[in-house]
Amino acid sequence: EVHLLESGGGVVQPGGSLRLSCSASGFTFSTYAMTWVRQAPGKGLEWVSDISGGGGDTHYADSVKGRFTISRDNSKNTLYLQMNSLRDEDTAVYYCAKGPYTSTGAYTGDYWGQGTLVTVSS
């Protein structure tokens, strides 16, 4: 059974940094692209970033480009999102999702984690 578990969320001051992790199990992690999607409180879904199965292909939303970095460690079955220069508007639940293929470019996710809450506040 596919299982995705996010961790690393919490409260951080504006301008601070945080690293989210997504631990995967139940499938061959390196074979699938992965995505981060976020949802601000009471708002809709926002696509953030994705990465190919091998890690060589990445994409970012303009709102996070240059501040966030997606990466993965296939030996540890773990996806990461390094978030720097955090802003109030980055406050959200962050979900990781498994894509249907190794390459990026497909729909976001056939399996999703339950999310981790990031709160940016002074």
Add this chain to the structure above:
Amino acid sequence: DIQMTQSPSTLSASVGDRVTVTCRASQSISSWLAWYQQKPGKAPNLLIYKASSLESGVPSRFSGSGSGTEFTLTISSLQPDDFATYYCQQYNTYPHTFGQGTKLEIK
């Protein structure tokens, strides 16, 4: 970026009703559209991909159609478990934008 606009934003319906949600793209996305269902406090759940392909395990009362810029999600006979928020997502071009959501409420 491609803008995805869903209508209506809120839909009130009864168990057994047939309902349709529309999603419009600001430019052609071919058939690269997915639909998700989200319940409060839960992660989204994939329903439909490539505009009309039903994800494994999703009840057949859900169907999708459309291509280009106009798409629909139809639920043929609403069940109590279907009251949730529905999102469309285009994956033709980065960033893979979502619609603003349609909340399906009990009438």
